[in-house]
Amino acid sequence: MDYGFVDCHCHISAREFDEDLEDVIQRTREAGVTTLVAVTEDVSEFPRVLQLQERHPDLLAPCFGIHPLQAGGGPGDPGSRSVKPQDLDAALPLFYEHADRLVAVGEIGLDFTPWCAPTQQDRDDQLSVFVRQLDVAKQLDLPVNVHSRSAAAVTIETMRQQGTSRALLHNFAGKPSVALEAVKAGYFLSFPPAVCRSSQRDKLIRRIPLEHICLETDAPALGIDPSVRNEPCNIHLPCRHIAALKGLSAEHVRVVTSQNAYRLFPKADRCR
Numbered sequence: 186m187d188y189g190f191v192d193c194h195c196h197i198s199a200r201e202f203d204e205d206l207e208d209v210i211q212r213t214r215e216a217g218v219t220t221l222v223a224v225t226e227d228v229s230e231f232p233r234v235l236q237l238q239e240r241h242p243d244l245l246a247p248c249f250g251i252h253p254l255q256a257g258g259g260p261g262d263p264g265s266r267s268v269k270p271q272d273l274d275a276a277l278p279l280f281y282e283h284a285d286r287l288v289a290v291g292e293i294g295l296d297f298t299p300w301c302a303p304t305q306q307d308r309d310d311q312l313s314v315f316v317r318q319l320d321v322a323k324q325l326d327l328p329v330n331v332h333s334r335s336a337a338a339v340t341i342e343t344m345r346q347q348g349t350s351r352a353l354l355h356n357f358a359g360k361p362s363v364a365l366e367a368v369k370a371g372y373f374l375s376f377p378p379a380v381c382r383s384s385q386r387d388k389l390i391r392r393i394p395l396e397h398i399c400l401e402t403d404a405p406a407l408g409i410d411p412s413v414r415n416e417p418c419n420i421h422l423p424c425r426h427i428a429a430l431k432g433l434s435a436e437h438v439r440v441v442t443s444q445n446a447y448r449l450f451p452k453a454d455r456c457r
């Protein structure tokens with residue numbers, strides 16, 4: 186069985202793709218991507234990602250999630266603020282209403298970057314929103330698509346405590362020892378084109394068994410050049426990088442990572 190690429194974490198409903206979305210989708214298909222796992226960051230994106238799935242049912246695999254960072258920080262911080270429990274209010278009923286169409290809950294997680302979560306209250310709020318969504322995923326029997334910036338160990342520990350058995354740690358940047366804890370828990374780790382920018386994560390990637398690695402783009406973010414919009418058609422870049430690091434062919438890495446992806450997201454397999 187030949188496998189196309191699975192982009193396990195992509196923001197295809199982001200505003201950055203509004204102008205030329207159909208061209209982006211066309212390039213995605215031409216690049217050999219057979220499944221696009223589409224994560225969301227806030228409730229306003231939920232209807233958009235479902236509409237996109239209606240237009241491209243063979244490609245789009247939707248996830249609903251409330252990101253640990255939300256737009257609109259306070260004065261002096263116009264960028265991101267930590268999520269608050271009330272950011273979940275409008276989202277919760279929609280998880281249940283559309284459960285049959287979702288392949289995972291995400292993007293959820295923790296971001297303890299100091300300027301994004303400066304206070305203990307911020308971190309507590311993130312934790313409570315994360316745990317609540319892990320609980321929803323458990324109730325709906327769905328895997329989770331997880332962000333863990335500056336919080337790799339606590340993210341993994343929280344999921345283990347909550348009994349989460351199926352998780353993707355996207356753009357993982359923790360220590361190799363922490364990555365191996367995730368592997369032991371049965372979790373998967375995915376890497377975007379940005380890993381090709383430097384050798385920073387080469388050692389980490391070499392240590393993780395290929396059977397626990399997935400590919401992602403995190404488009405429109407995390408491309409090779411941070412000033413250029415990333416697209417799902419760039420998925421071959423982390424594939425080639427991982428293949429080179431592990432001394433394997435890119436075809437082998439594509440096939441194994443796609444098998445991993447469909448094992449983790451079984452409901453996405455219908456897209457093939």
Ligand SMILES: [Zn+2]
Binds near residue numbers: 194196
């Ligand atoms: Zn993301």
